[in-house]
Amino acid sequence: xxxxxxxxxxxxxxxxxxxxxxxxxxxxxxxxxxxxxxxxxxxxxxxxxxxxxxxxxxxxxxxxxxxxxxxxxxxxxxxxxxxxxxxxxxxxxxxxxxxxxxxxxxxxxxxxxxxxxxxxxxxxxxxxxxxxxxxxxxxxxxxxxxxxxxxxxxxxxxxxxxxxxxxxxxxxxxxxxxxxxxxxxxxxxxxxxxxxxxxxxxxxxxxxxxxxxxxxxxxxxxxxxxxxxxxxxxxxxxxxxxxxxxxxxxxxxxxxxxxxxxxxxxxxxxxxxx
Numbered sequence: 568x569x570x571x572x573x574x575x576x577x578x579x580x581x582x583x584x585x586x587x588x589x590x591x592x593x594x595x596x597x598x599x600x601x602x603x604x605x606x607x608x609x610x611x612x613x614x615x616x617x618x619x620x621x622x623x624x625x626x627x628x629x630x631x632x633x634x635x636x637x638x639x640x641x642x643x644x645x646x647x648x649x650x651x652x653x654x655x656x657x658x659x660x661x662x663x664x665x666x667x668x669x670x671x672x673x674x675x676x677x678x679x680x681x682x683x684x685x686x687x688x689x690x691x692x693x694x695x696x697x698x699x700x701x702x703x704x705x706x707x708x709x710x711x712x713x714x715x716x717x718x719x720x721x722x723x724x725x726x727x728x729x730x731x732x733x734x735x736x737x738x739x740x741x742x743x744x745x746x747x748x749x750x751x752x753x754x755x756x757x758x759x760x761x762x763x764x765x766x767x768x769x770x771x772x773x774x775x776x777x778x779x780x781x782x783x784x785x786x787x788x789x790x791x792x793x794x795x796x797x798x799x800x801x802x803x804x805x806x807x808x809x810x811x812x813x814x815x816x817x818x819x820x821x822x823x824x825x826x827x828x829x830x831x832x833x834x835x836x837x838x839x840x841x
Contacts, residue, residue, distance in 0.1 A: 592713065593709075593710055593713035593714060593717070594713040594714075594716055594717045594720075595717075596717075597713065597714050597716075597717025597718060597721075598717045598720055598721055600717075601683065601717065601718065601721035604679050604683070604721065604725075605721050605724050605725055605728075607679075608675060608676050608679050608725045609724055609725030609726070609727070609728030609729065610728055612672050612675065612676075612725075612728075612729060612732075613728045613729055613731065613732030614732070615668075615672075616664070616668070616672075616729070616732045616733065616736060617732050617735060617736055617740075619664070619668065620660060620664065620736040620740040621740055623660060623663060623664075623740075624660060624740050624741070624742040624743075624746065628742055628743070629743075630743065633658040633659075633743065634658060636657065636658060636663070637654075637657050637658040640654045640657045640663075640666065641654065653666070654666050656745070658745070659743075659745040659746055660736070660740060660741065660743075660745075660746035660748070661737075661746070661748045661752065664736075665756070669756070672729075672760065673759070673760050673763040673764060674791065674792075676722070676725065676760060676761070676763070676764035677763060677764045677767035677768070677791045678788075678791075679764065679768075680718070680722065680764040680765055680767055680768025680771075681767050681768050681770075681771045681784050681787045681788060681791070682784070683718050683721075683768060684715065684718055684768035684769065684771050684772035684775075685768070685771030685772060685775050685780055685783050685784045685787065686775070686780050686784075715772065718768070719765065722761050722764060722765060723761065725761070726757045726758065726760060726761035727757070729756070729757040729760055730753055730754055730757035733748055733752075733753035733756060733757065734748075734750060734753050736748055737749065737750075737752075737753060767787050767788075767790065767791040768787070770783070770786065770787040770790055771783045771784050771786075771787035774786055774787070
């Protein structure tokens with residue numbers, strides 16, 4: 568009599584390449600999902616730094632033009648400075664880059680970090696893929712650690728792109744004395760660039776589990792921009808949320824934030840099936 572017993576299925580180990588980048592691990596999937604953000608924050612910002620630097624050295628290519636530029640910057644009132652930093656040696660290439668763009672580009676990276684870390688688990692739950700990820704034989708702690716580690720590595724790649732672009736600027740766009748950007752200065756700015764972004768994202772990641780994704784992103788954004796949250800802002804926000812809830816619910820005829828009123832839910836349960 569022939570036996571119908573089938574041989575046990577053998578599972579091939581997941582390749583290392585897919586564990587690092589791909590669907591072989593939570594870390595690899597997070598890094599793969601960040602590929603567009605890496606291109607935007609790292610490559611695009613790096614190209615912008617190179618393009619802006621070449622424009623500066625071509626427009627202000629004399630010592631007198633640099634002195635005039637410094638005088639114009641010094642005459643700008645602080646209230647009109649906007650996101651510009653403190654003017655220090657703006658007559659040099661590195662000083663002007665730090666003054667004009669040094670504090671703006673980290674805000675772009677901070678927004679990415681806030682959106683990524685503030686909704687790292689909520690976005691998976693919204694897409695319906697978190698159930699498949701959580702079904703794997705890994706703990707919740709490891710799931711969160713691999714998610715954060717994937718974003719940190721993605722940010723490190725972006726930081727490396729910024730560093731390389733600044734080194735290129737220092738070697739090719741130095742037309743006047745003082746325009747040289749040392750390697751250690753480029754490394755210092757790139758490291759500060761990444762740490763500022765990760766600090767903002769860590770606030771959103773830490774608060775998302777307690778106050779929700781949207782509120783956590785709002786708090787992290789307020790801290791990032793250095794705004795002071797006073798009583799009027801809190802009252803105004805509460806009034807806006809209350810108004811949206813009132814309009815959305817139509818005094819109980821519709822859902823409030825996706826939930827049916829208790830009366831309509833009870834009535835639906837008591838109705839006989841058609």
